[in-house]
Amino acid sequence: MSSGSRFPASVHADRLRRAAVETGSRDLLALLVTPSSDYAYLLGYLPPAMERLTCLIVPAEGTPALVLPRLEEPLARHELGELADQIDILAWDETDDPFAAVRRRVSPDGGPMRAAVQDQMFARFVLRLGAALDPVQLVEAGPAMAALRRRKTAEEVSRLRAAAAAADQAMIAITGERLSGRSEEEVSRRIRELLLDAGHDTADFAIVASGPNSASPHHHPGERVIEAGDAVVLDIGGRRDGYASDTTRTAVVGEPAAEFAALYAVLREAQVAACDAVAPGVAARDIDRTARRIIDEAGYGDCFIHRTGHGIGMETHEEPYLVESNAEPLQAGDAFSIEPGIYVSGRWGARIEDILVCTQDGGERLNTTGRDLYVVS
């Protein structure tokens, strides 16, 4: 991620204050945040996530601290700008023990005996922090961070909308090209170019799953050459100004077999119904159930082998998840995918995916390309 995720320093200062409130209200000593989208959300820049410890410490009270390797101090000061005045920057040299530096800032002192670690913190840091902070217990920071990040602001929605529009532009372009005779890999590389041309800062994925491979939801594009009659699932996305895009359309080379067209019609109905069901207060699982019921009733239940959707924001996958196990109500500001799929092993598959934002008036689709089967050459 580049500095594209940055907002004015006052926004990040406010996020740090809200993070401190979460720390206190969840009976935590501190949030410990290593480089990740949470780090970028709070500080507005993202250093490389590598083997040296960089760790933001957000206590319930008092000044946040940033423990980092000496060689990254110039980067941090440059990127933080005036925000640096509100953080104690604690640089460690190559032969220092950075875990001891964290321990000195996170001492229980009669307070809570728990500290929360960022969801994607590396195991080596988790285990070493656990030893350094013992008997303080490490717990997951995910719930605290989701409380901060899940409901998007108007500015965040606007960035998601721009990312979705860029992905749509790439999708329109690739489905306007001849696909038959080209390998999946070649089409995937072309989509990455198109994502960048359309204004993404990074092209993060470009699944091209053709013929029998279209039954593999996370297929890696390979040497298979696309041919007449193939179903082709195109699942593409990247990042623009720090926010993610993610959209899927299904194409077929030439006229579809009647059986495939029938399968697709069921899928389309399920995806549209799930989108239409979005509203504040509706349980996340009910969106999943809406799509699943239609697919089940048409006899394809065993072929829909994943949840209906995932939240999206600075990460491609984040809260809220639209899955049977999630009974939480949707809230205005939630942004998520709706992407049912039907996969018939060894034969073919299809998926339709849009990003939506939950508004007071229902779901707003950020992707606006047509949801019919794309007939391509």
Place this chain on the structure above:
Amino acid sequence: MSSGSRFPASVHADRLRRAAVETGSRDLLALLVTPSSDYAYLLGYLPPAMERLTCLIVPAEGTPALVLPRLEEPLARHELGELADQIDILAWDETDDPFAAVRRRVSPDGGPMRAAVQDQMFARFVLRLGAALDPVQLVEAGPAMAALRRRKTAEEVSRLRAAAAAADQAMIAITGERLSGRSEEEVSRRIRELLLDAGHDTADFAIVASGPNSASPHHHPGERVIEAGDAVVLDIGGRRDGYASDTTRTAVVGEPAAEFAALYAVLREAQVAACDAVAPGVAARDIDRTARRIIDEAGYGDCFIHRTGHGIGMETHEEPYLVESNAEPLQAGDAFSIEPGIYVSGRWGARIEDILVCTQDGGERLNTTGRDLYVVS
């Protein structure tokens, strides 16, 4: 990472067997490996590292198991090919508990009470596995994996050599272009193109640090426009066939100031001396000391704010680290960077970085571009 890191199935089967030996000899119940370069090293493909648990379990005895979300089973079977016959694939559905699935495969049963987690496993998985496997203790898998991966085979060295040659080609191209009048960001984007043009599968980083920014080792290229008299540190790399490149050269726009030329001469001497010191049996720290002594004696000791180098292979940074705290002897097959730097805050900085392989006859430099200061327009 694409499937470019794959070797024949027999190589991966052998790696799995050697991993099982490490498991046993280190008194571990199992190695637990989530998507990462370790996962790709063992299995030859890399699924997305996301919020759903995918975990390879390598016990000391018996069949390895792969716990993965149902929707990734087709990808795994497709990518594993015949290797899939030697692994129990345990797919979980969206509403299953994948941690319970791991527990069923990793039960102490009178054996050791420790399991090792992959170094970059996400905290959320570490904490949930810790709870699921309790009272089995989690420890770091890093040492076991380094024992497998640190010394490169001839084929791995050949891939590192090809990656280095591709990075050299990009470096020659960019230093042949006019840099003044262009922003750091623009030059960085151009380098990413050149890395891909030269045969990299991904362009992972392209640091362009100009003028005073050259004193920031991990600077993020920004809007600053390069101008006459600037020092420009170019630190670039990507991946080719699953192996990483990483090289740094320092340029200056027009004739260098005498003071900068003097600084650079010291740096060059230090980098050359460190490269010349490489041989099997030499302590890693002694390579660091060799470079540091020359820089210290010239009065720049406080300006060399990082270690001398890091191992490289499927990851840009891995074992062995050339740092004061590492007394281990180098071994034939070790591959690592040698990259001293001198940084004068607010003014300028310089770094020279080559990748070397330790051979029986000493260090072989895989980067072959000139190490003089590059005078550019």
